Amino acid sequence: MGRAPCCEKTGLKRGPWTQEEDQLLVDYIKNHGHGSWRSLPKLAGLLRCGKSCRLRWTNYLRPDIKRGPFSPEEEKLVIQLHAILGNRWAAIAAQIPGRTDNEIKNLWNTHLRKRLLSIGIDPQTHEPTSISSPLMGPLKRLPASPSTRHMAQWESARLEAEARLSLESSLLLAQSTPLTPNKRTNTDYFLRIWHSEVGNSFRNIDIKRKKLICSSPASQASVSGMTVEMGPKPEPEQSSSNPEPESKPNIKDIHLYAGYTHSSSSDEVEDSSDTALQLFFDFPGQNDMSFLEAQV
DNA sequence: AAGGGGAGCAACCGCAAGCGC
DNA sequence: GGCGCTTGCGGTTGCTCCCCT
Numbered sequence: 268m269g270r271a272p273c274c275e276k277t278g279l280k281r282g283p284w285t286q287e288e289d290q291l292l293v294d295y296i297k298n299h300g301h302g303s304w305r306s307l308p309k310l311a312g313l314l315r316c317g318k319s320c321r322l323r324w325t326n327y328l329r330p331d332i333k334r335g336p337f338s339p340e341e342e343k344l345v346i347q348l349h350a351i352l353g354n355r356w357a358a359i360a361a362q363i364p365g366r367t368d369n370e371i372k373n374l375w376n377t378h379l380r381k382r383l384l385s386i387g388i389d390p391q392t393h394e395p396t397s398i399s400s401p402l403m404g405p406l407k408r409l410p411a412s413p414s415t416r417h418m419a420q421w422e423s424a425r426l427e428a429e430a431r432l433s434l435e436s437s438l439l440l441a442q443s444t445p446l447t448p449n450k451r452t453n454t455d456y457f458l459r460i461w462h463s464e465v466g467n468s469f470r471n472i473d474i475k476r477k478k479l480i481c482s483s484p485a486s487q488a489s490v491s492g493m494t495v496e497m498g499p500k501p502e503p504e505q506s507s508s509n510p511e512p513e514s515k516p517n518i519k520d521i522h523l524y525a526g527y528t529h530s531s532s533s534d535e536v537e538d539s540s541d542t543a544l545q546l547f548f549d550f551p552g553q554n555d556m557s558f559l560e561a562q563v
Numbered sequence: 564a565a566g567g568g569g570a571g572c573a574a575c576c577g578c579a580a581g582c583g584c
Numbered sequence: 585g586g587c588g589c590t591t592g593c594g595g596t597t598g599c600t601c602c603c604c605t
Contacts, residue, residue: 283573283599305590321591322574357593368593369573376595377571 280314284323288313292320293328326369333365337374345371346379350393 280288295311301324302310304317313320326332337345341363348359356368356375363371380390387395 281575303590316575318576318591319574325592326573354594372594373572 278314279308279316279319281319284327288315289323289328292324296324296328322369326367329367331365332367337366341366342374342379345374346383346393349375349379349390353391 291311291313292307295307299310301307301321304321306317307313307320308315308317311320315323344363345359348362352358356372360366360368360371375390383390383393389395
């Protein structure tokens, strides 16, 4: 048995919406709100599936939608967010006011993906296509712009941490071995940063993943099996006298965790977790995709 | 001028999570 | 806990327009 259709298919109109249908939908939602999408078409006098109505409203008729071409800044933002969030269009759209997930998905598939490919960047990994790269590896070698490196490193570190947590939590469950706080690993350290307001800026929409990490026993306990050289830092152990669950992360620590140090001090970003977003969006002022081309 | 092909975009489809019963 | 309904999401399709030959 297949799935039951979301609505009665027979007698329902499909295809492009007419102005009259749009007007009916807008008028109804303005007066009553959308309520249950399933019952909306009947109440609004539309011969459409509720799903179709919802899609039409969210992607086209909603008053807060900004229509028209994407600005270069928006395109950059989409690329940056895609590097962090992947193909999670709704999450990306949530960071770009007035743009819908469908719009961003179309932009990506029709413009940005091709543009990245044309300059030799894998649109999925956001790394140069010519270089095969385990986590972090190529980032140390490439003369990328600092901000691009931040993004890639941040995401790579997060993915690595999650992968490790997945493995380690299962090991922990198997061994039930207590761990001492001073055996904190960089995975653990990264996760604390990730759980701080810095990471929060990027994952506030990522509820599911957040739950996975935060609820994992391994995210609370330290894990062993990985020795790290974190440079002069990390000494961020929670002292019992400190009521704050997590101290503010030092941006430099993120760099250190990510496994590289800047050759030029001018690259270094000043400590400010408030400007975490800026960290990711501090692209140089060049037009178009030159900031990416610099990676290749 | 006509038609073939590609690009862009709106809409559809199917899956999965959330939620209430 | 199981089940069914609703909603949200991402992938895909198909239509329309435009450009090139």
